[in-house]
Amino acid sequence: MYHEGGHITKADARRRTWTNCEAYVNLRAISGENMTQISRRSALVTGLALPGIVDAVYHGHQSADDGGKPKRFEELVGFEAADVAAKYSLAILPLGSLEFHGPHNPLGSDSIIISGIAERVAVRTKGLLMPPITFTQCPAHTAHFPGTISVRPEVMTMYFADVLRNILHLGFRRVFILNGHDGNIGPGRGAIAEVADEAKDAALLFASWWEFLSTETMKSLGMFQQANGGHGHGGPLETSAVAAFRPDLILLDKAKDLPEPPDLSGGSPYFLQKSSAKDWLGYSGHVSEASAEKGRKLVKISEDSMVKLVESWLSHSEAPGSW
Numbered sequence: 001m002y003h004e005g006g007h008i009t010k011a012d013a014r015r016r017t018w019t020n021c022e023a024y025v026n027l028r029a030i031s032g033e034n035m036t037q038i039s040r041r042s043a044l045v046t047g048l049a050l051p052g053i054v055d056a057v058y059h060g061h062q063s064a065d066d067g068g069k070p071k072r073f074e075e076l077v078g079f080e081a082a083d084v085a086a087k088y089s090l091a092i093l094p095l096g097s098l099e100f101h102g103p104h105n106p107l108g109s110d111s112i113i114i115s116g117i118a119e120r121v122a123v124r125t126k127g128l129l130m131p132p133i134t135f136t137q138c139p140a141h142t143a144h145f146p147g148t149i150s151v152r153p154e155v156m157t158m159y160f161a162d163v164l165r166n167i168l169h170l171g172f173r174r175v176f177i178l179n180g181h182d183g184n185i186g187p188g189r190g191a192i193a194e195v196a197d198e199a200k201d202a203a204l205l206f207a208s209w210w211e212f213l214s215t216e217t218m219k220s221l222g223m224f225q226q227a228n229g230g231h232g233h234g235g236p237l238e239t240s241a242v243a244a245f246r247p248d249l250i251l252l253d254k255a256k257d258l259p260e261p262p263d264l265s266g267g268s269p270y271f272l273q274k275s276s277a278k279d280w281l282g283y284s285g286h287v288s289e290a291s292a293e294k295g296r297k298l299v300k301i302s303e304d305s306m307v308k309l310v311e312s313w314l315s316h317s318e319a320p321g322s323w
């Protein structure tokens with residue numbers, strides 16, 4: 001499932017967190033080293049007799065590394081939602097994607113990264129964590145790869161706006177949108193512009209995790225040899241970040257090292273879309289340099305930066321929006 005030569009170690013794989021979509025849970029047999037697989041339903045039934053064991057297995061996935069657990073919107077029961085905004089002054093909404101990220105990364109790479117970071121940010125800022133939005137808009141140059149699911153940008157803008165509108169209707173006046181995917185920037189900002197005016201006292205903050213890891217920051221860390229510090233779709237930086245949370249899903253031996261994306265601007269940001277990228281393999285960069293250990297350091301920098309941003313934002317309520 002993972003490649004030792006690519007620095008994704010067995011220890012990394014064991015660190016991986018439990019997810020709701022797993023059909024099976026593993027319980028270590030009391031009598032030895034063998035792992036016993038039982039169905040989730042069986043685990044629930046077993047839990048009637050062994051609640052301690054099942055609690056440990058099921059709730060392990062919810063813990064951020066600091067041991068805390070975020071409050072998850074989808075776990076509110078019934079009328080709990082009616083007064084939730086009074087208890088949690090901040091709502092946190094992660095945006096992901098389903099997109100081909102090279103032969104070595106899962107389709108949900110962006111969703112995995114941003115869900116992992118959002119969970120920790122929610123714990124540290126005491127925000128209410130919304131489920132991630134995963135069916136989103138993908139650029140034309142990844143749309144023709146198998147597995148990419150792309151929703152039209154105008155549909156996405158309206159969809160994001162409706163989700164945000166409903167969060168505001170619940171009573172939230174502060175929403176932090178954590179973005180894990182480039183294609184969400186346009187529709188996300190469009191949606192924010194649409195709803196920000198509707199609730200007079202609302203403030204919506206939008207930030208993309210990788211933007212806290214500038215080329216300069218990456219160069220100073222010296223993790224990757226690339227001139228751009230490891231950035232690029234499915235490249236070593238992003239692959240490492242996926243491995244920080246799900247090393248079991250990385251297949252480094254399926255991908256060879258490629259040239260890094262060309263620097264067209266000398267480091268300044270720009271936006272370029274093409275109908276197709278001829279001969280492109282769907283990822284870029286020296287992916288063999290990826291590792292879960294590097295990824296854990298990188299997502300922690302992003303997490304810390306986002307927490308600092310939220311704290312500054314909340315303590316400067318008089319500040320106008322960005323312009």
Ligand SMILES: [Zn+2]
Pocket residue numbers: 101109110180181233234238
């Ligand atoms: Zn991505």
